[in-house]
Amino acid sequence: MKNKFNFLLLILVMITFITNIINVKAEEKKVDVYLFYSQTCPHCKAEIKMLDELAKENNIIIVHKYEINDPENNRLFKKKAKELGASSSYVPFTIVGKNYFIGYSEFYTKQQIIDAINKELSIKNNDNNQNSNKIIKVPIIGKIEVKGVLLPVIAVIMGTLDGFNPCAMWILLFLISVLIGMKDKKRMWILGLTFIITSALMYTLVMIGWLKVVESLSWLRYVVACLAIIGGAFNLGTLIRKKNDGCEVIDDRKRKKIFIQIKKFTGEQKLILAVIGIMILAILVNLVELVCSSGLPLGFTQILAENEISKIGYFIYILIYIFFFMLDDIIVFVIAMLTLNLTGFSTKYGKISKIIGGIILIIIGILLIFNPKLLSFS
Amino acid sequence: MKVLKIGAVWCPGCLVMRPRWSEIEKEYPWLETIYYDYDEAEEEVKKWNVGSTLPVFIFLDKNDNEIVRLIGEQSKKKLEEVILENKDK
Numbered sequence: 001m002k003n004k005f006n007f008l009l010l011i012l013v014m015i016t017f018i019t020n021i022i023n024v025k026a027e028e029k030k031v032d033v034y035l036f037y038s039q040t041c042p043h044c045k046a047e048i049k050m051l052d053e054l055a056k057e058n059n060i061i062i063v064h065k066y067e068i069n070d071p072e073n074n075r076l077f078k079k080k081a082k083e084l085g086a087s088s089s090y091v092p093f094t095i096v097g098k099n100y101f102i103g104y105s106e107f108y109t110k111q112q113i114i115d116a117i118n119k120e121l122s123i124k125n126n127d128n129n130q131n132s133n134k135i136i137k138v139p140i141i142g143k144i145e146v147k148g149v150l151l152p153v154i155a156v157i158m159g160t161l162d163g164f165n166p167c168a169m170w171i172l173l174f175l176i177s178v179l180i181g182m183k184d185k186k187r188m189w190i191l192g193l194t195f196i197i198t199s200a201l202m203y204t205l206v207m208i209g210w211l212k213v214v215e216s217l218s219w220l221r222y223v224v225a226c227l228a229i230i231g232g233a234f235n236l237g238t239l240i241r242k243k244n245d246g247c248e249v250i251d252d253r254k255r256k257k258i259f260i261q262i263k264k265f266t267g268e269q270k271l272i273l274a275v276i277g278i279m280i281l282a283i284l285v286n287l288v289e290l291v292c293s294s295g296l297p298l299g300f301t302q303i304l305a306e307n308e309i310s311k312i313g314y315f316i317y318i319l320i321y322i323f324f325f326m327l328d329d330i331i332v333f334v335i336a337m338l339t340l341n342l343t344g345f346s347t348k349y350g351k352i353s354k355i356i357g358g359i360i361l362i363i364i365g366i367l368l369i370f371n372p373k374l375l376s377f378s
Numbered sequence: 379m380k381v382l383k384i385g386a387v388w389c390p391g392c393l394v395m396r397p398r399w400s401e402i403e404k405e406y407p408w409l410e411t412i413y414y415d416y417d418e419a420e421e422e423v424k425k426w427n428v429g430s431t432l433p434v435f436i437f438l439d440k441n442d443n444e445i446v447r448l449i450g451e452q453s454k455k456k457l458e459e460v461i462l463e464n465k466d467k
Contacts, residue, residue, distance in 0.1 A: 170388035177387035246431040246450030247389035249416070255388075259417070344390025347451055 031120045033113070034064045034095040036077040044092040047104040054114070061117060083218070096120055151307065155317050158300045158360065159324030164345065164353035167292035168199065170250065171258060171285050172329055173344060175278075176336045178266050185337070187274070191266055192333050194275050198282035200326050206290060207301050207318050214305045224302045225368035231295030232361030235354045245347050258285065296357055297321070299364040306368075306375040379409060379465055380442065384423065385433040386416040391451040392433040398454045406461060439467040 033051060037044035048065065055061045066073035068091060081093065084100045094101040094109075096116035101109055175195055179188040214220045249255075258281075265277030290297075300321055304314055328345055335343050367374050383399060385392030403411055414422045416432060428434050429449065437446040437460060445464050448456070 169390060173390065173393070174388040244431050244450030246391045246433060247386070249386075249430045249432060255417075342387060342393050344393035346394045347391040350390075 030060050030062055031096065031117050031124070032062050032064060033117065034066070034080065036066045036068050036073070036080075036091055036093040038068055038091045041091055043104040046106065047092045047094065047109075050104075050106075050110055051113075054117075060121065097123070151303075151309075151317055152320055154303060155300065155320040156324050158296050158357075159321035160327065161353040161357040161360070162296040162321075163325040163328045164349045165292070165296070165357070168286060169329065169332075169344075170247070171262075171281075172196070172332065173342060174259060175262050175266070176333060177342055178262055180336060180340050180342065182266065187271065188337060190271065191274055191278050192337065194278045195282045196326060196329055196333060198279045199286050199329070200322050202283055202286045203290075203297065203325065204318055204322050207297055207321070208315070210298065210301045211304055211314060211318070214302055221302065221305075221368050221372065224298055225365040228295060228299045228302075228361040228365035228368065231298075232358040232365065235295070235358030235361070239351060239354055239358075242351075245351060247347060295361050297325075299361050302368060303364065303375050306372050308376075379440070379461070379467060380438040381409065381411045381461075382422070382426065382436040382438065383411055383413045383433065384416060384419075384426070384428050384436070385413070389416075389432045394451055395433055398452075398457065401454060402457055402461070409461060437461075437464055439464070 033055075035044075035047065035051060037048060051061075051063045055063050066076060068074045068077050077093065080095060081087065081100075084095065084098070086093070086100050086102065090102050092101075092104050094104070094113055096113060097120040099116045099119075101113055101116075103109060172195065176192060179192055182188055214224065261277075261281055265274055265281060268274035268277060301318075304317055309317070332343060332345070335341075364375070383395075385395065387393075399411065403409065416423055416428065426434075426436055426444075431449050433450070435448040435452065435457070436444055437448075439445050445467055446460050448460065
């Protein structure tokens with residue numbers, strides 16, 4: 001019991017430490033100014049000069065310049081203008097926060113842009129002050145900023161709930177049962193860990209890839225919202241229909257096909273061939289099974305996209321999610337390797353995870369549609 | 379009285395039931411239990427019409443007629459209740 005408490009405490013301390021590293025960047029409030037310009041436009045040159053001087057004097061101002069003759073910049077220009085409900089026909093086009101300015105004049109627009117920068121800065125500082133008010137005291141660890149801890153806590157909760165989803169667990173259990181029969185401990189550890197690590201890598205890559213997609217296509221938020229609501233409702237619906245606490249028998253043909261593959265790969269004489277086989281199996285199986293549990297990773301990735309975090313921050317949060325997603329697999333595998341006995345988690349945990357996961361997905365879906373700002377914690 | 383236990387190595391619910399049955403088998407040595415693996419004992423699975431949820435526990439009387447069928451994870455208490463209620467059958 002004491003060991004379990006120490007382990008949980010260690011995880012909590014690690015998460016707090018990581019969170020502090022991630023949030024250092026968020027505490028430095030800066031104002032981003034986006035300028036779309038053309039090299040041939042004289043007003044643009046005047047504005048660039050003004051903004052460069054302003055940025056030189058105040059290191060809190062960051063100017064992002066986009067020359068619109070570049071096709072990619074032009075696409076971004078049209079996209080941003082559309083988002084703001086503006087015409088994208090004229091440059092210079094300046095964006096400060098939610099304000100935009102078309103054209104430039106030393107006497108009029110310059111002051112408007114400076115006012116918008118000051119306004120944006122005061123909004124960000126207010127946010128900062130509000131955030132710093134929400135501090136709680138945790139025994140041993142000390143003061144914790146509530147908003148800063150929310151994302152890692154969500155990563156832990158959603159990762160753990162996803163982990164108890166029984167989608168891919170049955171394959172790992174069958175693999176372990178075959179490995180136990182091999183009586184070659186070294187080979188058992190190598191092949192089992194190959195399956196677990198490949199599964200984790202697969203999941204990480206899919207989540208990072210999906211994050212990139214949702215970041216570049218903001219309208220996908222609504223697709224994710226709908227999928228989250230449907231997925232959540234489906235989770236709750238299956239529980240209502242299900243009468244017994246037990247394991248659903250997977251389609252005979254699919255199950256037998258996978259079993260044959262597992263036996264074939266683990267039985268390979270050459271270890272390297274066995275490792276490659278298990279890696280391929282883990283990739284294929286997780287790709288198929290991802291559909292079964294995609295709701296939670298999809299929802300979590302969208303929450304990350306709603307938050308302004310550094311790239312390393314995104315990566316660390318995904319890793320926290322993956323670690324807790326894989327934790328039950330790791331526990332089952334290690335116990336089996338040490339005791340040579342198969343163990344499993346009660347299907348009741350799967351049921352609880354479906355209930356909580358379903359509710360969380362529905363909440364995320366509703367918030368994404370009506371108030372996505374509530375999902376922004378950083 | 380005889381109990382047929384039908385489970386699979388890939389079913390966590392079946393694995394959870396293993397230690398519970400071990401305890402029961404020690405406490406009630408007169409109880410005869412037989413384990414069938416869902417993937418290996420295809421004939422028995424078909425014969426006893428095991429559905430789509432595992433584990434399945436089929437309680438048989440002296441003439442091998444089915445008395446009670448429990449599907450899914452069960453508590454030790456529930457299993458003991460069924461055993462004691464039907465031990466003379």
